Amino acid sequence: MIDELDQKLIHELQRDGRKRYVDLARILGVAEATVRKRIKSLVSSDIMKLVAVPNMSKLGYKFVGIIAFQVRLADLRRVADELAQKPQICYLAFCTGRYDLIGVVITRSPEELALFIENEISAIESILRTETFVNLDIIKGRGPLIETNQLVNGLAAFLPERIVRRENRTY
Secondary structure, eight states: OOOHHHHHHHHHHHHOTTOOHHHHHHHHTSOHHHHHHHHHHHHHTTSOOOOOOOOTTTTTOOEEEEEEEEEOGGGHHHHHHHHHTOTTEEEEEEOOSSOSEEEEEEESSHHHHHHHIIIIITTOTTEEEEEEEEOSOOSSOOSSSOOOHHHHHTHHHHSOTTTSOOTTOOO
16 A cells, blocks of 8 residues: 555655645655645545644643553443543553553643542442553653654565555556
């Protein structure tokens, strides 16, 4: 589905999502029409999204925690749906192992996280146990998003041959 040019295009847009097509074309050494078509293709095939992502730290939300949830299995989907409605939980996934769900929580302070756990999480009866992990320092993915450049740049090496586009494709 993607080739080296797509990878470079995604990388450039991750660095600055507001780059003009003409500037991207100059950087990548291709025609502006090629950039336009490639971006349209990447977006329409749902490989890439162009979105604005707020910097939560600049908005006062500087405290990030990870909470693992052990839940009564019969109520797992209901609890997940209830947790997903909490604005402080910005990522929630089913997982395997000792816990059933894992969530990333963003608050303004440790005190706000403690109140969230005490007032919101403890009120959900089917949650049997939680374990909270507090971020002390972020090594990778420091910006408003998780770091995916290395994955995207190495994607072609791991995809089956039929999925990776050929470089010699013309537009």
